[in-house]
Amino acid sequence: MGTPTKKRPFTLEVDDRMDKERAQSKGQEAKDCNASSSKNAMSPMDSEYQEDLEETTSDLKIKINKHFIKGFRGKTGEAAQDKDKFDMKRLFSAVSSGEVAQLEGLEQYLQRAMKHLTDSEYRSKGKTALLKALLNLKEGRNHTVTLLLDIAEKMDDLKEFVNAAYTDIYYKGQTALHVAIERRSQLFVELLVQKGADVHAKACGKFFQLHDGPCFYFGELPLSLAACTNQKDIVDFLLDNQFQNADVRETDSQGNIVLHALVMVADNSPENTDFIIKMYDHILTRAAQLHPKVKLEEIENKQGLTPVKLAAKKGKIELFKHMLHREFQDKDTRHLSRKFTEWVYGPVYSSLYDLSSLDSYEKNSVLEIIVYGTEIPNRPEMLQVEPLNKLLEEKWRRFAHPIFLFNFVVYLIYLSIFSIVTYPWKPESNQTNQTPPYPLEKTLDGHLLLSGQVILLLGSVYFFLKGLSDLRRKRPTIESFPVDGLCDLLFFIQAVLFLASTVLYFCSRKEYLGCMVLCLALTWINLLYYSRGSKNMGIYGVMIQKVIIGDIFHFFVVYMVFLFGFSAAVFTLLDKPQEQPEQGTQVACKTVSVTNFTATALELFKFTIGMGDLEFTDRYRYKEVFYVLLISYIVLTYILLLNMLIALMSKTVQRTSDESTNIWRLQRATTILDIERHLPKCLKRRLRSGVEKVLGKGNVEEHRWCFRVQEVNWNKWNADMRIINEDPGNQEVWMPPEEPSEAS
Structure with a gap:
């Protein structure tokens, strides 16, 4: 982990400006303060010259006016009046030009005036001359950078100067190392790290966070910035150098590591996906070489999401597909694969997919994130990525389909009871003047009617509680409501209507009949929910929902x-x-x-x-x-x-x-x-999809829970591929020689 740069709690600065200059500065500061009070005001990243107000810090600073110290060091204030005086305007202008000649005499002036390049007089909202110089590179060079670093080193102020960061709300935390990486200058990146730049400095300003408006989130850390801007050489240097190595486990303010940052930057476009995938795999393999015991893809951020879960939650389908299909052939990195080729015969492949964090057998799995993630725009497409597609098919075939049919039969029975009980429940002709509840006859029919009413009440309580639970868990949005919320809402309304009818009935209100018949009609409509068990009926039901909503x-x-x-x-x-005519009067009934x-x-x-x-x-x-x-x-x-x-x-x-x-x-x-x-734990364990396989990591055996998928790829043929089994066939159950073996 990086060691944060320590700030001096007490600083003594020298102010050699004349009274007139100081008054002008205060006037400018007051003007800038009023201008910066606007919430929408945004400080530019760089300009030719800034006279922004330096914000108040928690550090205690005391300034000495040299004009009151007569004869100090044999001088009487001449330094303040010399023609070689350097103020912020002259210093920033010189480093912006990149001409070393314009900085001639800077070191002598600073020593004579007892100043440092980190003094508040030379900082504009945290921006120092070093940051200004790096923001004004020409063809990747600015020779004033080296001179500034040499001056700071001679004046024993190098570490603070190199790690000085923006204090502006938009670019807070950005250091010279961030700027050098953003400007794609490996020369200055290596120089800054050599001079003591903090490789774990965090740029956490508003511009570097996700929000509406101009922004670029890259994970705040220099390593993440280099990775997200596709600078492989700088990534390698930061990970492995003789000065200070960047820790791949370092997190930003959201708990994201560099892999999380790459996921956030991915946008599913071809050009973006290409370099993101290459950089992701490169960091993964480099981290495995440098830190063999670190399982980088298992690190969670503050939301409890690993990189693959974050890719699923954000709908980054191209990167997500690569993560699930990643297969390394090299022996030293093969353990980083999530897909393993079990056997190959021509274009037919039997692949083993690692189910860790994918299967809904685990909590907060990728499958649950996609299915219940109503904010994901491309959920249907992501569920078609293997092995999720075949995994859902197997779950449906093994246990979901039989249970779904059983629920369908139970609901038909419930609907039949409701339809039968409703007619005798309404008042008879001789009871129209009576108020409910009506007396039940002590006969077999009366007891059956009471039993049916109790069953309906229990069913409505179940639908009510289930509806509350489903709506709270899924939280459908307006866009996803036809897919995620309509059926749950209809069942919930059905339960509310029946419970309201029951309350009105026992409160002696005849309006109970209206709620009951509405509930009966809605109960029949909700029968369409079970159409999703059939593909043709399910597609028809989807179209109906789209048209209605x-x-x-x-x-x-x-x-x-x-x-x-x-x-x-x-x-x-x-x-x-008009008033009704009297009886006997003839009126035209028109x-x-x-x-x-x-x-x-x-x-x-x-x-x-x-x-x-x-x-x-x-x-x-x-x-x-x-x-x-x-x-x-x-x-x-x-x-x-x-x-x-x-x-x-x-x-x-x-x-x-x-x-x-x-x-x-x-x-x-x-x-x-x-x-x-809703399955019991014991039954869920027995019905768990996949098989446990022993996959080698060098000489170490590694147990993984995998799911087998048979694929056909006519564009890819067996060419010196590393496979687990030499011969195809069923590897789980031995088949007699005379019977043809079925490929798994």
């Missing part, structure tokens, strides 16, 4: 605007109904009178479905306006909106036909993990 919901919102708007306008034109706003809206709704009547009432004013409103409503809703809905639904079905299969597989994967989660 997308097109029909949007249509409903727009339609309600039209319906309420025109209903209010039409209702305003209607006259109040139309039905509309007495309230709800009835008006209902009549207009009939126009939408083609059942309306333009003469549904004759009590209106301004006949022309009345018919204009009705005709406009018909055109906008029945002709326009409904046809738009049909067109959008057709387009949605066509667009989602390709992705519906992947979504169905994701839904089935969710079902598999939900079933596995």
